[in-house]
Amino acid sequence: MSNELMESLARQAESGGALYDTRPVDDAVVAPARRRVRRARTMRAVGTVGVTALVLAGVTAAALQWDGGRHHVAPALPTQDATPALRADDLLHGMSTRVRGETSTAQAATVCYLADGKNPWVEDNYKVSTTVFDNCPAMWIGTSHLIELESTTVVVGGGGSIRVEYLVTNTSSDPLMIDPVGSTVALLTAPDAVVTLPSTADGQYVGTSLWQSDTTRSAEMGGDSGPIRLEPGAHYEGATTYTAQVLRGSDANDIAQRFSAGELDATVTVQLRIAPDGTPGTRELFLEASETLAASGTVTPSSWVFDGLEPRTPGETRDDAQAALDCRVGGDQNPRTQEPLDADTLGTSPTCDAVWIPGGKELRLSSLDFAVNGTSRTLEVSWTLENATAAALSLDRASTALLMETDPSTPAGESTWFQADTAGGVSGDTLWQSHTTRHGFLTNLTAADGQLMPGGTLEGTHTFEGYDAPPDGATYSVLIRVARDDDANGDRELLLEVPWEG
Amino acid sequence: MSRWSDTLDALMRERGRALYGYAFVLTGNAADADDLLQDALVRAFKRGKGPEDVTAAHAYVKRAIQTTFIDTHRRANVRPRRDSREADRVIADPTQASATRDALLEAVLSLPPRERTCLVMRYFDGLASPAIAAELGISPGTVRGYLASAVETLRRTHGDFGLDPTDALEGGDEHVVILTKGGTR
Numbered sequence: 126m127s128n129e130l131m132e133s134l135a136r137q138a139e140s141g142g143a144l145y146d147t148r149p150v151d152d153a154v155v156a157p158a159r160r161r162v163r164r165a166r167t168m169r170a171v172g173t174v175g176v177t178a179l180v181l182a183g184v185t186a187a188a189l190q191w192d193g194g195r196h197h198v199a200p201a202l203p204t205q206d207a208t209p210a211l212r213a214d215d216l217l218h219g220m221s222t223r224v225r226g227e228t229s230t231a232q233a234a235t236v237c238y239l240a241d242g243k244n245p246w247v248e249d250n251y252k253v254s255t256t257v258f259d260n261c262p263a264m265w266i267g268t269s270h271l272i273e274l275e276s277t278t279v280v281v282g283g284g285g286s287i288r289v290e291y292l293v294t295n296t297s298s299d300p301l302m303i304d305p306v307g308s309t310v311a312l313l314t315a316p317d318a319v320v321t322l323p324s325t326a327d328g329q330y331v332g333t334s335l336w337q338s339d340t341t342r343s344a345e346m347g348g349d350s351g352p353i354r355l356e357p358g359a360h361y362e363g364a365t366t367y368t369a370q371v372l373r374g375s376d377a378n379d380i381a382q383r384f385s386a387g388e389l390d391a392t393v394t395v396q397l398r399i400a401p402d403g404t405p406g407t408r409e410l411f412l413e414a415s416e417t418l419a420a421s422g423t424v425t426p427s428s429w430v431f432d433g434l435e436p437r438t439p440g441e442t443r444d445d446a447q448a449a450l451d452c453r454v455g456g457d458q459n460p461r462t463q464e465p466l467d468a469d470t471l472g473t474s475p476t477c478d479a480v481w482i483p484g485g486k487e488l489r490l491s492s493l494d495f496a497v498n499g500t501s502r503t504l505e506v507s508w509t510l511e512n513a514t515a516a517a518l519s520l521d522r523a524s525t526a527l528l529m530e531t532d533p534s535t536p537a538g539e540s541t542w543f544q545a546d547t548a549g550g551v552s553g554d555t556l557w558q559s560h561t562t563r564h565g566f567l568t569n570l571t572a573a574d575g576q577l578m579p580g581g582t583l584e585g586t587h588t589f590e591g592y593d594a595p596p597d598g599a600t601y602s603v604l605i606r607v608a609r610d611d612d613a614n615g616d617r618e619l620l621l622e623v624p625w626e627g
Numbered sequence: 628m629s630r631w632s633d634t635l636d637a638l639m640r641e642r643g644r645a646l647y648g649y650a651f652v653l654t655g656n657a658a659d660a661d662d663l664l665q666d667a668l669v670r671a672f673k674r675g676k677g678p679e680d681v682t683a684a685h686a687y688v689k690r691a692i693q694t695t696f697i698d699t700h701r702r703a704n705v706r707p708r709r710d711s712r713e714a715d716r717v718i719a720d721p722t723q724a725s726a727t728r729d730a731l732l733e734a735v736l737s738l739p740p741r742e743r744t745c746l747v748m749r750y751f752d753g754l755a756s757p758a759i760a761a762e763l764g765i766s767p768g769t770v771r772g773y774l775a776s777a778v779e780t781l782r783r784t785h786g787d788f789g790l791d792p793t794d795a796l797e798g799g800d801e802h803v804v805i806l807t808k809g810g811t812r
Contacts, residue, residue: 130746130750131750133729134735136732137648137732138649138651139648141649141650142647142648145648150643150647155665161669161673162672403764
């Protein structure tokens with residue numbers, strides 16, 4: 126029967142191959158897979174930090190460049206190593222309770238216990254990202270450190286952002302199967318204090334401390350994951366940027382200024398996830414390493430264009446002011462000013478403060494036209510901006526974006542999806558991320574050498590994929606960057622937001 | 628175009644037929660094979676830089692087909708169903724080779740996902756149980772358990788066609804696997 130079974134299976138494979146030759150497998154399999162990969166990569170970027178690098182979507186061709194996420198890591202490639210790497214299950218022995226303030230030569234850790242079926246890292250193709258915050262027991266493991274944090278730097282950006290870079294070294298004598306992508310880096314001001322709940326943003330903490338009680342610590346689980354093998358003595362590099370928006374929303378909202386003034390030392394704590402053996406189960410292990418140091422860099426005064434901005438909230442309208450977005454991204458996270466990367470076109474969709482610029486409307490959308498291609502299921506939206514003032518406006522005509530909100534009644538922060546592409550198409554149910562913040566758009570493309578004269582117009586087009594018609598009830602607005610005298614400084618950008626009111 | 632997209636194109640151009648055939652072996656119908664291959668491609672390419680080249684991508688996607696097939700059924704909460712059929716239902720004359728192959732295939736497709744996957748890896752890929760275990764991230768003992776159960780079901784439903792249960796559990800090539808986890812080989 127073995128031969129018959131083998132022959133039967135081989136014939137079945139050949140039948141499948143014949144089907145492949147005759148069926149439109151590209152349409153049924155490859156094209157949808159490609160769309161899902163793009164969406165997953167987009168959402169991964171969205172889900173990992175306040176500043177978002179974008180994947181191309183649809184017609185736009187560009188490479189993913191991601192520098193704002195949790196860590197720079199190699200993909201989880203298969204290995205053929207002879208020595209088994211230690212996984213979480215190998216380390217969850219001989220643990221002892223760790224008490225706040227206690228010191229030890231053992232490895233500090235946090236162990237989270239989850240109900241069966243509740244581990245957010247269990248693979249699910251249809252679930253892009255779920256994050257669970259928990260209060261988990263603090264533990265000691267073994268008798269010596271397994272990891273150490275080294276070469277940490279904390280740099281305050283001129284716009285009030287904070288950049289943290291570090292190395293995590295495997296100081297044990299065994300290879301470790303670590304998951305840097307699923308880990309968290311915390312920027313703390315009083316790491317031995319007890320707090321009720323630290324401020325968090327995917328993969329980042331900023332706040333006072335991780336201690337929730339004398340024996341429990343905060344930990345974040347879920348989102349992306351990418352286990353890699355870390356050999357003894359080897360290290361991986363991590364970097365993350367806390368944007369000014371993230372910092373302002375934390376319980377350490379003046380942290381950049383205090384670091385800048387030398388009033389505080391920074392403590393960086395990495396909670397390094399150790400990969401489980403097989404499917405994630407009811408326990409998650411995080412090894413912890415910390416370093417306390419003085420931050421460098423200072424917050425610099427901003428351009429006059431940012432003076433006098435007033436907060437804007439969802440649904441608010443004003444005739445005496447221009448809607449805008451104030452994006453404090455940090456120059457190293459701004460595609461226009463960051464170090465050149467290996468891609469022609471880069472885009473990010475950072476979280477920006479929604480603001481008003483008092484003094485009346487500066488721009489208006491004089492036309493918005495749709496063209497649908499039913500075959501390719503693409504929606505092409507063309508727009509025309511017009512200078513509504515009596516003065517010339519200094520604008521960056523290459524730095525524009527079209528925002529499409531398909532269900533604008535969705536409460537802020539509850540959009541079920543989000544997509545952005547490097548060509549400047551940004552869409553979701555709503556693009557309000559909170560009552561005061563919205564998705565913006567920044568690009569490395571720039572053309573700020575001219576002015577838009579009174580009555581002058583500027584035209585643009587964007588194509589959204591996957592639409593047979595303009596979505597019912599959708600709203601649209603165009604973003605355009607304000608060119609400044611200090612354009613070399615990319616810490617902060619002001620984007621005029623011009624809604625379609627037709 | 629980004630590198631992962633180029634690799635995906637090259638993979639489907641060079642190996643698409645074989646991968647689709649493999650998905651078809653596991654699922655037994657075109658619609659499910661479509662879905663399985665699509666899911667496997669997403670798993671393989673959605674993170675990081677993606678596979679470096681066609682060979683690596685082939686290995687990734689093939690493994691993703693195996694694990695996705697198991698996981699998809701687990702997500703769908705499909706419990707393994709025991710086959711209660713008896714051998715008297717099967718083809719009486721084993722010399723009717725074509726009919727036997729069809730019946731065998733039907734029986735294979737009636738196996739629970741883990742057993743089916745292990746059986747396909749044993750008799751289509753020609754892997755030994757330790758190699759299957761390494762691919763699927765489970766223990767060799769567990770694989771042997773699945774194989775034993777699968778073989779027992781096939782023998783019960785199709786009679787003894789000279790199947791050697793020992794060969795099923797102990798045979799196969801241990802040197803084919805290129806993916807390992809923790810040195811289980």
